[in-house]
């Protein structure tokens with residue numbers, strides 16, 4: 001094979017500024033690293049649901065007879081079920097291959113090379129990766145001491161190149177929700193205000209801000225079936241957009257991105273809402289037990305959370321992060337540790353089943369008796 005010594009093509013320069021996004025470790029990778037079999041592991045590192053979807057969902061998936069055909073690229077039935085669920089007309093709704101896909105598309109629609117977004121760390125780090133991918137920049141306006149969004153700080157940071165203000169509610173990983181007045185104040189800037197509501201079903205305002213979208217030309221709300229509905233593996237998300245942005249999202253999205261299985265599972269989940277929301281309620285109750293457990297450890301300071309996860313600061317004067325990690329991992333438990341400067345000595349724990357909280361308690365008792 002002929003390979004020229006130097007190629008006449010180069011990658012875009014921003015690719016060299018871009019690091020790879022590192023998600024929570026998979027069961028497979030953890031198992032081969034530690035030698036603990038997969039069936040003995042407790043996965044509390046990616047905010048997935050510990051509950052499988054309703055039996056009617058798996059039944060419908062097994063009974064579908066047309067996997068040989070492409071899906072309905074307009075997602076008409078799913079968008080109409082989502083209109084009933086969200087209370088917003090389906091003309092505002094775009095369905096996607098996980099909400100990550102929507103973030104990627106929205107960013108590419110609005111950001112040209114040299115533009116910027118405003119982000120409020122600590123928050124979901126994918127926003128930064130995709131900004132760099134677009135050749136744009138992140139202006140960081142850190143959260144206040146209580147992890148609230150600093151509205152004054154955002155207003156002061158705006159530049160003519162600012163296209164997007166990115167908010168997350170409840171925020172991953174701090175778990176606190178946004179307050180509506182802050183969002184209304186930021187909408188006044190005329191920038192696109194994106195509110196990521198991936199965890200809204202676990203919060204005290206489970207309807208979120210979707211109902212406001214039809215009243216504003218610059219408000220976007222992102223949602224997902226990955227967390228509350230136990231469908232992370234099927235990759236299905238949706239967004240609620242002003243109509244003029246919907247037309248651009250449709251141009252930007254490749255056809256058939258949401259597969260047939262994703263459509264079936266999401267529609268059936270919305271038909272089985274009582275079943276799925278009962279599991280959400282179980283997770284909310286378990287969150288209380290987990291919070292109590294974490295707050296009883298002298299080396300942890302958990303933050304109150306309205307998501308299906310709890311962030312805790314590790315008191316490094318009591319225990320080193322790598323020591324905590326070593327003991328917890330020896331019990332087959334996967335947690336999320338960060339290397340981001342804002343989260344250097346924090347650990348995030350996804351809320352699991354009661355027996356998962358108990359396994360964690362066992363690991364903590366080992367630390368206590370060291």
Ligand SMILES: Cc1ncc(COP(=O)(O)O)c(C=O)c1O
Pocket residue numbers: 046047097098099100101124168172196198223224225226232235236237
């Ligand atoms: C805040 C936030 N937004 C979006 C996502 C991505 O969700 P999806 O699985 O729908 O791509 C996640 C996943 O962890 C998240 O934490």
